[in-house]
Amino acid sequence: xxxxxxxxxxxxxxxxxxxxxxxxxxxxxxxxxxxxxxxxxxxxxxxxxxxxxxxxxxxxxxxxxxxxxxxxxxxxxxxxxxxxxxxxxxxxxxxxxxxxxxxxxxxxxxxxxxxxxxxxxxxxxxxxxxxxx
Numbered sequence: 825x826x827x828x829x830x831x832x833x834x835x836x837x838x839x840x841x842x843x844x845x846x847x848x849x850x851x852x853x854x855x856x857x858x859x860x861x862x863x864x865x866x867x868x869x870x871x872x873x874x875x876x877x878x879x880x881x882x883x884x885x886x887x888x889x890x891x892x893x894x895x896x897x898x899x900x901x902x903x904x905x906x907x908x909x910x911x912x913x914x915x916x917x918x919x920x921x922x923x924x925x926x927x928x929x930x931x932x933x934x935x936x937x938x939x940x941x942x943x944x945x946x947x948x949x950x951x952x953x954x955x956x957x
Contacts, residue, residue, distance in 0.1 A: 829926040831860055835955050836867040839924075839934055843951030847871060847936075854938030854947055857883035861931050863890040871938070878937035885921030885935030885944075893930055896921030897945060920944030924957045931957075 836858045843856045853873035858866045863886070870879040888896045892915060899917035902910050910917060919941035924932045934951045936944040 826929070828861070828929045829931050831858070831866060831924065831932045831955075833866065838954045839951040840867050840869060842954030843934060843936060843947050844869070844871065846947045846950035847939075850943070850946075852939045852943055852947065854936050854944065855879045855882040856947070856951065857886045857935040858951070859883065859886040859890060859932055859935070861890060861929075863887040863933075866932065874938040881916060881918065881937035882920070882935040884916035885918060885937060885948075886933040887921075887935070888915040888917065889921040889923040889933035889935070890930055891915055893923065895919075895923060895945070896935070897941070900941070920948060922948040922952050924952050924955065926957050 847854050853871045855870040855874050855878035857868045885896045897919035921935040923930045934948040936948040
């Protein structure tokens with residue numbers, strides 16, 4: 825058996841705060857979602873002015889990372905490079921989801937939606953960095 829790290833509510837709050845700070849610093853209104861290693865929601869916030877749909881898309885980007893074991897951008901790239909069959913996978917292949925990896929294990933993920941895809945990913949990465957992952 826392996827021993828793996830588990831995200832706590834305190835971790836989720838630190839991640840969300842760092843992600844929100846990154847978004848505010850750039851004037852971006854986004855939704856920020858954090859899930860655990862099973863893809864279950866731990867945190868969701870929609871900043872004032874964020875698109876309504878972003879509150880649905882952000883958690884799915886996070887869940888996509890956990891299910892695939894990769895940043896959600898890797899699935900978007902796969903489709904953009906012609907692997908259209910990947911559209912039938914039960915995931916959201918849009919950039920903006922970043923896995924949280926601790927000691928080689930995915931312990932959760934952050935999904936962000938509301939601005940350009942690369943900006944979503946930038947906000948998510950700032951959140952992940954807050955817990956040193």
